[in-house]
Amino acid sequence: MIAAASNSDNAPLVVENVRVLDPSRGIDEVGTLIAADGSILEAGRGAANQGAPDGARRIDGSGLLAIPGLVDARVFIGEPGGEHRETIRSASRAAAAGGVTSILTMPDTNPVVDDVAIAQFVMRTARETAIVNVFPAAAMTRGLQGREMTELGLLKHAGVPAFTDGQHTIENPALFRRIMTYARDLDALIMHETQDADLTGRGVMNEGLLASWLGLPGAPGEAEIIPLERDLRLAALTRCRYHAAKISLAESARVLRVAKDKGVRASGGVSINHVTLNENDIGEYRTFFRLSPPLRGEEDRLAMVEALRDGTIDILVSSHDPQDADGKRRPFAEAEAGAIGLETLLAGALRLYHSGDIPLMRLIETVTSAPAGLLGLDRGTLQAGRPADFALIDLDAPFLFDETMIRSKSKNTVFENALFQGRVEKTFVAGREVFSAESDKDAKP
Amino acid sequence: MTPSNTPSGRRHLLGINGLAPQEIVDLLDRAETAVAISRRPDKKNSVLKGRTQINLFFEASTRTQASFEIAGKRLGADVMNMSVANSSVKKGETLIDTAMTLNAMQPDILIVRHHAAGAVALLAQKVACSVVNAGDGQHEHPTQALLDALTIRRHKGKIERLTVAICGDVLHSRVARSNILLLNALGARVRVVAPSTLLPSGIEKMGVEVFHRMEDGLAGADVVMMLRLQRERMEGAFVPSVREYFRYFGLDGEKLRAAKPDALVMHPGPMNRGVEIASDIADGPQSVIEEQVEMGVAVRMAVIEALVSHNGEPR
Numbered sequence: 001m002i003a004a005a006s007n008s009d010n011a012p013l014v015v016e017n018v019r020v021l022d023p024s025r026g027i028d029e030v031g032t033l034i035a036a037d038g039s040i041l042e043a044g045r046g047a048a049n050q051g052a053p054d055g056a057r058r059i060d061g062s063g064l065l066a067i068p069g070l071v072d073a074r075v076f077i078g079e080p081g082g083e084h085r086e087t088i089r090s091a092s093r094a095a096a097a098g099g100v101t102s103i104l105t106m107p108d109t110n111p112v113v114d115d116v117a118i119a120q121f122v123m124r125t126a127r128e129t130a131i132v133n134v135f136p137a138a139a140m141t142r143g144l145q146g147r148e149m150t151e152l153g154l155l156k157h158a159g160v161p162a163f164t165d166g167q168h169t170i171e172n173p174a175l176f177r178r179i180m181t182y183a184r185d186l187d188a189l190i191m192h193e194t195q196d197a198d199l200t201g202r203g204v205m206n207e208g209l210l211a212s213w214l215g216l217p218g219a220p221g222e223a224e225i226i227p228l229e230r231d232l233r234l235a236a237l238t239r240c241r242y243h244a245a246k247i248s249l250a251e252s253a254r255v256l257r258v259a260k261d262k263g264v265r266a267s268g269g270v271s272i273n274h275v276t277l278n279e280n281d282i283g284e285y286r287t288f289f290r291l292s293p294p295l296r297g298e299e300d301r302l303a304m305v306e307a308l309r310d311g312t313i314d315i316l317v318s319s320h321d322p323q324d325a326d327g328k329r330r331p332f333a334e335a336e337a338g339a340i341g342l343e344t345l346l347a348g349a350l351r352l353y354h355s356g357d358i359p360l361m362r363l364i365e366t367v368t369s370a371p372a373g374l375l376g377l378d379r380g381t382l383q384a385g386r387p388a389d390f391a392l393i394d395l396d397a398p399f400l401f402d403e404t405m406i407r408s409k410s411k412n413t414v415f416e417n418a419l420f421q422g423r424v425e426k427t428f429v430a431g432r433e434v435f436s437a438e439s440d441k442d443a444k445p
Numbered sequence: 446m447t448p449s450n451t452p453s454g455r456r457h458l459l460g461i462n463g464l465a466p467q468e469i470v471d472l473l474d475r476a477e478t479a480v481a482i483s484r485r486p487d488k489k490n491s492v493l494k495g496r497t498q499i500n501l502f503f504e505a506s507t508r509t510q511a512s513f514e515i516a517g518k519r520l521g522a523d524v525m526n527m528s529v530a531n532s533s534v535k536k537g538e539t540l541i542d543t544a545m546t547l548n549a550m551q552p553d554i555l556i557v558r559h560h561a562a563g564a565v566a567l568l569a570q571k572v573a574c575s576v577v578n579a580g581d582g583q584h585e586h587p588t589q590a591l592l593d594a595l596t597i598r599r600h601k602g603k604i605e606r607l608t609v610a611i612c613g614d615v616l617h618s619r620v621a622r623s624n625i626l627l628l629n630a631l632g633a634r635v636r637v638v639a640p641s642t643l644l645p646s647g648i649e650k651m652g653v654e655v656f657h658r659m660e661d662g663l664a665g666a667d668v669v670m671m672l673r674l675q676r677e678r679m680e681g682a683f684v685p686s687v688r689e690y691f692r693y694f695g696l697d698g699e700k701l702r703a704a705k706p707d708a709l710v711m712h713p714g715p716m717n718r719g720v721e722i723a724s725d726i727a728d729g730p731q732s733v734i735e736e737q738v739e740m741g742v743a744v745r746m747a748v749i750e751a752l753v754s755h756n757g758e759p760r
Contacts, residue, residue, distance in 0.1 A: 215584030
């Protein structure tokens with residue numbers, strides 16, 4: 001892993017007078033964070049007594065918040081095959097700037113990440129070029145075709161933490177049942193986006209009055225709910241670990257809650273876009289707001305926020321999906337779907353804290369320990385002995401997110417010129433500084 | 446329409462949405478003059494002498510394109526037709542590239558039809574000249590709504606408080622959307638009559654009364670506006686068959702009797718005789734379908750002149 005330029009790469013690190021918030025241990029207290037040899041030695045009130053290791057780099061954390069580095073469980077990247085949109089390297093720099101220290105990359109590449117060799121290519125490229133941890137998710141059907149199961153066992157053995165067909169929904173319930181059954185034996189996590197292709201049809205935005213006035217074909221919510229309900233029944237049948245990757249509707253949250261209450265091993269995720277935006281943001285055909293699932297009405301957005309707060313939805317993801325200008329500078333219905341989000345995941349999420357909708361502890365949990373737990377990663381925590389992946393945040397600092405700040409190769413953000421409160425000051429991966437807002441300013445023209 | 450444009454100084458006509466009622470009335474008044482010009486033996490006018498109009502049709506349309514061409518020529522403009530359906534756009538050139546290329550040729554006005562909703566507005570952002578939306582996907586077709594309003598006003602003397610029944614494939618119709626907006630803006634009572642499979646989601650909130658039986662929807666109507674049902678939607682996808690559709694939703698003498706005796710029968714064309722309208726009704730005494738075509742030229746003259754004459758300064 002290439003670390004950002006810093007003289008103190010290998011030196012122990014002491015962050016003093018910092019507010020330590022660690023949802024994995026339920027602590028939120030002013031104290032000290034000490035890291036050495038890439039691991040956390042101690043983080044919290046008690047750490048001050050431990051004393052600083054010799055030659056340690058000292059950082060004054062007054063007024064800052066230390067949180068575990070974010071674990072983003074849904075990141076689309078262009079490498080291999082679409083490097084003009086995003087490389088593993090460029091995505092990792094975007095992640096670091098957003099306080100994200102681990103990303104789960106989606107298999108929707110060319111070639112598809114559907115066998116061990118391609119998964120290893122991603123891991124190797126990440127080792128050589130990325131400044132954050134990169135974990136490839138693999139396809140559960142070959143070529144994302146929804147016909148033949150991939151080598152789930154070999155892939156899991158190679159270090160793949162989860163299986164998903166990315167943006168594709170498996171239509172055949174018999175096949176999906178067998179995949180889930182096989183995955184259960186491996187205790188493998190199945191992540192699935194649910195969009196019924198036929199019900200969606202040509203739909204490019206949420207079906208309803210707004211779509212009707214704009215003359216855009218709408219996709220009904222049932223296109224998401226019907227396959228989700230099917231999946232939850234199959235998950236109950238197979239006792240597989242099933243994750244609804246990106247839900248967007250109040251009704252989806254309700255059926256997920258019912259399944260959880262029945263003991264189904266199910267979890268759910270929502271994208272930052274669906275908790276901060278609604279269909280009105282599309283305005284007059286703004287293609288950056290063309291997303292999949294489409295942005296919904298305000299009632300659904302509020303239901304997503306509430307479901308995230310109460311734990312019905314387990315994790316919050318960026319659903320980072322870089323698209324180049326040519327893919328977006330088209331009429332709405334012909335534009336590519338998707339928005340980048342690694343750099344704005346945390347800042348966007350903090351809107352829900354500042355608005356009083358979700359307590360900080362729970363909010364940070366949904367982007368750290370919850371996704372890490374789901375994926376079985378030893379990350380997303382400030383517990384002693386774990387990798388020193390963390391971010392220092394100025395929780396109240398306002399900033400304007402403009403295009404010049406974007407590190408991703410693609411600029412399709414839904415937060416262009418958005419005002420945020422809560423800025424990442426520094427990001428560390430295994431004790432190494434991979435981002436600093438201060439040195440970043442100098443680096444920019 | 447972009448909100449920054451003042452009512453009197455608009456650069457584009459992208460839709461009926463956003464037009465003030467008075468602006469609509471002004472355009473209709475201006476079109477009356479154009480009707481008179483068009484009925485003279487010498488129809489040539491020179492108000493737009495030296496100006497360049499480009500008709501950019503990404504979707505084939507003989508009638509609308511001809512109407513805009515004649516309108517431009519009667520105003521004295523140099524009119525050029527770009528048939529894009531089989532040009533470089535098919536070879537991968539993007540809409541925006543096409544817009545930039547045409548913009549470099551310094552036209553004064555572009556008339557654009559495109560199969561995607563919002564495409565004309567997108568193009569308008571990239572060019573320096575005026576743009577008229579000649580139909581974008583299922584979004585809007587403002588000059589059609591204006592010509593329909595002109596036709597109605599010439600027969601009924603007003604639009605306000607008239608009952609207008611729009612019948613047929615509202616779901617896929619940009620004509621219906623523009624008409625709903627315009628007729629509501631001028632105070633008409635608007636009804637839609639169609640099977641629910643041909644109505645857009647949220648239609649009851651679009652300022653219309655919804656009917657599913659022609660007898661009910663046409664009762665007491667002053668105007669019956671039929672919409673075209675495209676062939677690929679007739680057989681099984683949206684309605685079971687042509688036969689069944691005509692039986693319940695095709696306008697024939699019996700159904701028309703529910704409307705007022707002097708109700709106007711309208712159709713934006715091209716008609717499917719025997720599908721949405723019976724031949725004898727299309728050619729009957731209440732039909733103003735041919736007159737709609739004549740008013741189309743007049744309305745387009747009014748729109749082109751209004752937009753171009755506000756761009757007086759050479760760039």
